Amino acid sequence: MMVFKPIGDHEQPDHLHLQPCLRKQTRGQLSNSHNMHLSQKSMGSLAVIAVLLCIAIMGANGQQKKSECCKEVSTEKITVPITGFQLQRKNPPCVKAVIFFTNEGPKCSHWRENWVQDKILELRKLQSAEKGQKKDSSTAAP
Known part of the structure; x- marks a missing residue:
C-alpha cells in the first residue's frame, strides 16, 4: 500500500x-x-x-461437419452405378440435398430434380425387396 x-x-x-x-x-x-x-x-x-x-x-x-456434408448440389444425372443414398437437411453451411453413394464417392444432387426422386423410389423398392428376401429366407424350413 x-x-x-x-x-x-x-x-x-x-x-x-x-x-x-x-x-x-x-x-x-x-x-x-x-x-x-x-x-x-x-x-x-x-x-x-x-x-x-x-x-x-x-x-x-x-x-x-464441413467435410461430411454437401455445400453445393448438382442437377446433372448421375451415370455411374449408385449403391445407396442419404437425405441431407439444410444446416448451414450444409444445404438440403440428396447424397448418392457411388464407387467414385458421394455425389450431391438437388432434391427437387425428377430423376433424383425417381432414383430414390427405385432404391427404396430394391431395399424393400432385399428385406423381403432376407425375411423369407430366414423363415424358410430347411
Missing part, C-alpha cells in the same frame, strides 16, 4: 510535494500477498488455456 507524505516542513500548504512511501510489511505479509498474486496469475492462465481448448475442440467439430 502506498502512503504519500509531504517532502519538507518548509513547504507552503498550497504547494505540497508528495513522495511515495512504502508501508513496512512483515515477511509473512509479503509472502502471502506474493502467493495471492501468483494464484491470480495462475487462474488467469488456466482460464485462457480453457478458452483456447474449447475453441480448438469446436473448430475441429466444425471442420468435420
